[in-house]
Amino acid sequence: MPTDKPTKKATSKKDAKPKADKVLLAATDLAHQAAVDIAEPGTVGEHVGAVMLGDRLAMHYFECTSPGYVGWHWAISVARAPRQKYATVCETNLLPTDAAVLSPDWVPYVERLAPGDIGAGDERPYVEDDPYLEPGFEATGEEDVDQVGLFELGLGRPRVLSAEGRDAAAQRWYDGDGGPHSDVAQQAKAHCSTCGFFVPMPGALRQVFGVCAGEWSPSDGKVVSLDHGCGAHSETHAPATAPETVDAPVLDELALDFS
Template identity: 40%
Template sequence: MSAIVQRPREQSPDPICGAAVDLALAAVQQEAGPDAVGDLIATTGDEQRTATHSFACHLAGYHGWQWQVILTRGPRSRRVTINDVSLVPGDEALLAPAWLPWTDRLEPGDMSPGTVVDTPADDPRLSPGISGADELAGELDPGPLHPVNWEPGLGRRRVPSAYGRERAARRWRQGPGGPRNQTTRAAPGHCGECGWLLTIGGPMGQEFGICSNQLAETDGRVVTFDHGCGGFSEATSPSSTSRVETILDEVSVDDWTQD
């Protein structure tokens, strides 16, 4: 048998506090100035013997914000007092975007020569080198180009020759994934030592690999072992441990005696 869930009753504003609109308006005008306060938007109640008056805000840069004045009174008292005056965002308020850590703000294409992005030590996309997770699977698995029971004549009709591989290697080394560019000169390390490098088999695997860092300009492209960028997996930024002295000392206690 399912339990019956009752909806919470909406609290009506206290009649006495709700009628004190002029008091609330005077309080917010004294706080913000007459020109910053607009018309009454709503009067709501949150607790017993309280009322919240909301006024439009006319401050520049605060479109959709509201001034809120909370009034209250004691039990069996008709004297209304001001509890709080605040500026709060409304449904159409212009707000700053939610805060994100710096590393989470980066997107592919944001890196430029000289930019260094730290890689967390516990990044789930990387495994320790001793784990063997990067061993060439092609040495054990022939792959779709060489299926089971493959024999010469059943695969591709032509493959790159030594001359073709040499031209490709020269082109790749001279391209953006090679060593002779500003990105590599400003990099903290090389691809041959980077955890984001995917190794490839065959003769080209002796000098080239595939970058798998989604923030790098070469993500998904061939890179040389001596190429580098700011996405180097072992890059770390120096951490500062210096402390700045506080301007106001609220901790120490001074002994003082009156003569």
């Protein structure tokens, strides 16, 4: 017959809270000695609490006073067998609390590298799925097509710049010292586009960039934009100034003074 009386919800053993064990919770001295045995001298602080982890299994926590482990606790687990009247040490650990000083998450070497980090003898790890690269082109056997591929598309290289990689490089160069916003370019009287020392860049980047070949330019040998500029422009001419004459007294060092 149905009944209106509420039924108690069954509680699984997994959800049940462990029963307090007086023997284990009172084993503070045993746990403290276990922590002292594994710790550096003087690094085991006050007892900060104990919790039941399961049936006949408890964990005691002690403050770690080592300067290198601020916010860490020595954690000593103790247990006892059924009907056993004393506790035994199970494990000893050094565990962090929410206030612990932790090392940052590990980041792979290739992701830690930043532009400019590669020095002499260093190598950048191979990145298989680099979004800035795409497969190169193989020879077709047609001379005209292969010539274009050789000089423009990177024939013979396993990978070449992708559209995303080209756009990223162009933006980086344009915003850098070789672009129109640098101090040198802002004070220049003419742009690189009209300079005889400007060597246009082949390929798709030709419309915006080239390389400076001016020996006197601060950008010599570097990528510059068409609207970059400097004081070493091939067509600029600083007016010559005549040397200044200064009236100065004439000193006769050969004259003798007989007075």
